[in-house]
Amino acid sequence: MRTMVRPFGIVLLTALAALTGLAQEAAPIVSSQDLLNGLKDPGRWLMFGGNYSGQRYSPLT
Structure with missing residues (x-):
């Protein structure tokens, strides 16, 4: 079971990193x-x- 979790986690992190760049x-x-x-203005x-x-004078003040 542990051997399946690690590749899934790597794929998930890679996908999240790619989507963060696109967002x-x-x-x-x-x-x-x-x-x-x-x-x-x-x-x-x-x-x-x-x-x-x-x-550096701001007319907002």
């Missing part, structure tokens, strides 16, 4: 125009510093 969502496409617009914080000036 990931695609990243949204960000154009250069979106980056140039900066924080005109305050809900979209696309860069580390907020925009190209890098002041």
